[in-house]
Amino acid sequence: MRITELRLHPIAVADPPLRSSYGRHAPYALRTVVELKSTDGLTGFSETYGGEKPLAALAAARARVEGMDPFQLLSLKLDMTAEADRAATEAAARSQMWLVPGENPLDEATRTYAAIEVACLDLIGKALNKPLCDVVGGRCRDEVAFSAYLFYKHAGGGGLGEDAREDEYGEVLDPEAMVGEARGFIAKYGFREIKLKGGVLEPELEIETIRLLRREFGPTVPLRIDPNCAWSIETSLRVARELKDELSGGGYLEDPCPGLEGMAELRRRMLAEGIETPLASNVVTTCFAHVPLAARMDAVQIVLSDPHYWGGIRSLQYLSHLCEVLGLGVSMHSNNHLGVSLMTMAHAAAAAPRISYACDTHYPWQTERDEIVAGGRIPFVNGCVRIPDRPGLGVELDYDQIARLTERYHKLPYRKRDDEAEMRQHVDPNWKRVLPRW
Numbered sequence: 001m002r003i004t005e006l007r008l009h010p011i012a013v014a015d016p017p018l019r020s021s022y023g024r025h026a027p028y029a030l031r032t033v034v035e036l037k038s039t040d041g042l043t044g045f046s047e048t049y050g051g052e053k054p055l056a057a058l059a060a061a062r063a064r065v066e067g068m069d070p071f072q073l074l075s076l077k078l079d080m081t082a083e084a085d086r087a088a089t090e091a092a093a094r095s096q097m098w099l100v101p102g103e104n105p106l107d108e109a110t111r112t113y114a115a116i117e118v119a120c121l122d123l124i125g126k127a128l129n130k131p132l133c134d135v136v137g138g139r140c141r142d143e144v145a146f147s148a149y150l151f152y153k154h155a156g157g158g159g160l161g162e163d164a165r166e167d168e169y170g171e172v173l174d175p176e177a178m179v180g181e182a183r184g185f186i187a188k189y190g191f192r193e194i195k196l197k198g199g200v201l202e203p204e205l206e207i208e209t210i211r212l213l214r215r216e217f218g219p220t221v222p223l224r225i226d227p228n229c230a231w232s233i234e235t236s237l238r239v240a241r242e243l244k245d246e247l248s249g250g251g252y253l254e255d256p257c258p259g260l261e262g263m264a265e266l267r268r269r270m271l272a273e274g275i276e277t278p279l280a281s282n283v284v285t286t287c288f289a290h291v292p293l294a295a296r297m298d299a300v301q302i303v304l305s306d307p308h309y310w311g312g313i314r315s316l317q318y319l320s321h322l323c324e325v326l327g328l329g330v331s332m333h334s335n336n337h338l339g340v341s342l343m344t345m346a347h348a349a350a351a352a353p354r355i356s357y358a359c360d361t362h363y364p365w366q367t368e369r370d371e372i373v374a375g376g377r378i379p380f381v382n383g384c385v386r387i388p389d390r391p392g393l394g395v396e397l398d399y400d401q402i403a404r405l406t407e408r409y410h411k412l413p414y415r416k417r418d419d420e421a422e423m424r425q426h427v428d429p430n431w432k433r434v435l436p437r438w
């Protein structure tokens with residue numbers, strides 16, 4: 001089997017005005033769908049970051065990919081990422097503190113490779129009539145748990161004008177409203193773990209939010225909070241102290257303060273006070289070179305994996321193993337995504353045994369009107385996605401939907417994510433991301 005064609009579909013997906021320390025989400029998130037056609041008449045696909053740069057990087061890989069045997073992933077990986085991996089080892093202390101995932105130039109090659117790898121594995125699964133996780137060595141679970149990924153948000157359901165989506169949760173800018181959002185998420189999807197995106201309100205209000213969530217759902221629903229480096233070491237320590245009980249029992253504190261050294265200092269001070277809440281990160285651990293460094297410094301106890309920027313599904317298996325050896329936990333990070341990415345994350349988690357936390361997902365923030373998977377939205381049952389008994393990723397594409405979303409992409413004036421610009425436009429003309437803010 002050979003790949004005959006690499007096809008790229010840039011798409012725009014309606015997205016509510018979700019808040020984080022980066023700013024505010026734009027009315028449409030950008031994604032790219034990658035299609036690989038084969039000499040066997042099969043099509044493999046994947047979904048990845050959107051906008052101009054990711055699209056150009058994928059287009060640049062076309063000459064290398066067309067004509068290749070999709071089973072020969074190792075040589076493709078060496079060709080595409082070896083140089084970047086060496087550079088990453090030299091710059092191991094780099095972080096993506098200031099960059100949204102998908103915009104870090106240092107992992108561009110890894111992201112591009114990942115999108116091709118997943119599409120090749122989908123092709124291989126289809127050629128062998130096996131689910132994707134079974135062609136990379138088999139699975140440790142048949143269903144993958146996801147978390148209720150809660151965001152403070154402004155009013156609005158995403159999209160613009162006649163294309164606006166219904167606003168299911170309304171404005172959520174205080175602790176009580178957040179409990180309402182959480183109730184909706186849990187009633188609808190059955191999630192059994194909660195992640196709160198923080199770094200938006202005053203830390204006292206976010207502490208209060210976590211306390212109300214604990215009161216509402218009880219200690220059997222683990223809680224985690226991720227302010228994306230918005231807090232100083234002092235503030236992080238205060239939050240860790242105040243939420244010592246609420247973040248225990250399977251919860252964690254994710255990227256509370258900036259930098260590896262900052263996280264390590266926070267950890268030392270937490271342990272000195274007997275606070276053992278683990279620190280998780282998708283900011284100071286974004287590549288393999290970071291992992292032993294973060295472990296040695298005890299800056300991170302839980303690494304957030306993500307097949308989209310860690311280098312695909314097989315890389316997540318390596319990461320799972322490395323973290324096991326180093327005694328680190330593994331969870332999974334998410335960006336805005338549709339059903340193809342959701343299935344990629346599910347297969348990746350099914351094949352990576354060290355992942356023991358419910359994975360993050362933005363999926364509930366998107367709607368049926370934006371789904372690119374044929375047959376519509378992928379269901380969560382008790383908060384889990386089941387690995388389907390179908391070849392490859394287990395889903396097919398809805399080409400009419402892709403055409404609609406591509407048309408919308410071409411009408412948009414922006415070609416990259418810019419959450420600060422959204423804040424300046426809608427909230428405060430002088431808004432700037434400041435780290436730490438509190």
Ligand SMILES: [Mg+2]
Pocket residue numbers: 226228254255281282283333
């Ligand atoms: Mg994070």
